[in-house]
Amino acid sequence: MYDMNALESEGMVYESDALELRDIVYDLNALKIKDTLYGLNALDIGGMVFDLDALEIWRNAAPKKIARHPFVINRTQSLILFPSAIRMEASSVALLLASLLFSAASAVDYTATNNAGGTPGGARFDSEIGLDYSKQVLADASSFCWSIFQQPTEADRRSVQRIALIVESMDGVAYNSNDEIHLSADYVAGYSGDVRTEITGVLYHEVTHSWQWNGRGAANGGLIEGIADFVRLKAGYAPGHWVGPGGGDRWDQGYDVTAQFLDYCEGLMAGFVAQLNAKMRDGYSDDFFQQLLGKTVDQLWTDYKAQYSG
Incomplete structure (x- = not known):
């Protein structure tokens, strides 16, 4: 546990007025990152302003505070730093600064519109x-998808800059078209x-369609919907x-049937769905199941049915 007046990292003590990282001195009243000077009372990175009392990266997700942790970095672009009592492991200071820049660069725009306000x-x-x-749900669901699919970096994911929700009068429940989710x-x-x-x-189901790979259009439609419902299942919804x-009657029946399969x-091999999804980035074959399991x-379907037949 370190007091802000004497911040220690990797055996070196940094006075709060002059924080040094790799031979670069950062004045706490003027924090410098990649040759850009940021005033500590209004730290601005990527167009986002951070208050020092609870340094937070804010885009579309509410900040999340976790007791006894100095800062939290997650895939919803939310970070909190508790300056009054910071516990840091080796290289955590450098990681924090890098994470500030990463979060600012990797944010997705989440929007929602209700076009049916005059209807029940x-x-x-x-x-x-x-x-x-x-x-908030769009952001949280995206973060959860990245976790399920084991996609820690933008290079692992589909290129998505915006996910929009549009509420409108229509038949059915919902669908995702070009990262626009239409809700009935x-x-x-x-x-x-x-x-x-x-x-x-x-x-959660519809957001998954924005992040999952579809085998360049060759994947079974039942499997695509089943993966989306698998994410919903694992999220607890x-x-x-x-x-x-x-x-169910077939492994590729889709939706909840395929999700349960x-x-x-996944119980046979942790991370199976993540690896299956990764393989579907460039194409699809039912042989992926044999390659992985x-x-x-x-x-596998026969074994699955037999396990629950009793």
Whole structure:
């Protein structure tokens, strides 16, 4: 535990008035990063301003504070630094500065619009869900997808600069087209139960389509939808009407059926879905299952059904 008046990292003590990193001295009243000087009372990186009392990178996600941790870096572009008591491991100071720059550069723009405000569904959306909450869900779901797919860097992911939610009157539930998620106000109006939780799960599914690879269009549609529902399942938003483990007639039946099957495969090898998704970046073959798990997908489906037949 280090007091701000004597910050120690890698055996070196830095007075708070003159923080030195790799032979570069940073005056705490004027922090310099890559030849750019930032005033400490209003630290500006990439167009984002940070308050020193709780240094936070703010874009579309609310800052998240975790007790006993000096700062938190996550994929929703949110970082908090507690200057009153900082615990740092080796190289943490340098990591923090690098993370500031990375977060500023890698942010995705999340937007939400309600075009059905004059309808019962649009009104219910505003009162029980809301645009701000929806934008937060888009950011959190993206972060969760990157974690599930083991995509820590932008180079690992699809190139997505913006994900937009549009609430409108239409049939069905929702769909994602070119990273625009269209949500049915009619579905919101008619849903019986906790509509906020339901729509959160729907958004996790749809956001997954923005980040998953599809085998350059060659992947089975049931598998694509199954991966999206797998993410929803792992996020804890599976609704009660889904089939349970072992349900369904075919492994590629899609949605909840395929999601439960993929969860079984994930149990055979941790990180299976992430590796399967990575393979789908440049194409698709059912042989991917055998390459990863040593059995054909049909053999795996037979084993899966047998496990739950009793």
